[in-house]
Amino acid sequence: MDVLGIDACAKQGWVGIRLTDGVYATSLVDGSLGTLIDRAGAVVTIAVDMPLGLVDQGWRAADRAARALLGPRRSSVFPIAPRPVWQEPDYPAAASRCQVLTGSGLSRQAWALAPKLSEARACWLADERIHEVHPEMSFYAMAGRAPLAYAKKTWRGQHLRRALLAGAGVVLPDELGEADRIPADDVLDAGAAAWSAHRIALGIAERVPEVPEPDAEGRLVEIRY
Template sequence: MDVLGVDACGKQGWVGIRLTDGAYAGSLVDPRLERLIERAAEVDAIAVDMPLGLVEKGWRAADLAARALLGVRRSSVFPVAPRMAWQEQDYRAAAGRCQELTGNRLSQQTWALRPKLLEARACWLADERIHEAHPEVSFYALADGVPLVYAKKTWRGQALRRSLLAEAGLVLPDELGEADRIPVDDVLDAAAAAWSAHRIALGTANRVPEVPELDAEGRLVEIRY
């Protein structure tokens, strides 16, 4: 069983960690998500760390439920604006549309994700193997339902995350190949997404919320882990 976990990694585009039967099987880096997925060939499931399903009004229940799980790490889950806000062409218009639909404005930090969010969403709508994941929710599950105290950019945080993955059978080697020059936190996030993708393929993955909302295109708005 082959699966792929993917994380956005700045100017490099996207980083993917591939697993075979739950064990590390290689890394991929590509400026375009569609091409990265094509290069991964016939994997059984793909988990991407990026909001995919969008609601028409209000904040997504998936984000609210994930924040409730994560405690001290709740700020790692940002509220995702409704679909119409992402269709605007500039930040000012998007922030205004978000306030109209949610009661709050969209932050500039969140708006900066727009190109990759729309890229990932287009792939998701075209490929039913693709699911939304969130690394901190995956690490929460890997730690038996305990939010991680240390942030992912800290020494202790990265050591803990790598250890949790190894305990689950996902041992990241010192030499990753294509991902050797990718920031450590992005690699760990992609690996956590791959762990969730393996659970999705096995049919053992959990989701938040328990009763997902529906995207305008009819797909579930949920985070899998």
């Protein structure tokens, strides 16, 4: 059983980790998410670290639930603005629309997600194998439902995350091939996404919130882990 976990990279596009029966198989890097998924071949489940389901007003319950569980890592989960915000042409218009629909503004950091969010959402709407995940929720589960004490860009944080993956059966080799030049935190996040993809395929993954909201296109707004 092959699954794929994917994380967005700032410069390289997307990095994927493919597992076979829960064990590392290969890495993939591509500027296009759709192309990366095609190159992965016949995978049964795909987990992407990117907001996919959107509500039409207010903030997503999935993000509030994840932040409540993650404690010191809650800042890694951005509150995701409603669907109409992402349809605006620029940041000032998006921030204004967000204020109307949520009562709060929109950070430039969140708006920077717009191109990849739109790309990932289009893939999600076209492919039922794709699920939204968040690596910190995956690591939270690996650590026995405990938020990690160290951030993912720190020395301790990266070693802790690699050890948690290895303990869960996802041993990332020193030489990854395509992903050798990808930042370590992105590779670790893709590995965590792949671990969650395997759990989704087995039918044992958890979700937040417990009762997901509906997306305007009919799918569920949820984070799997």
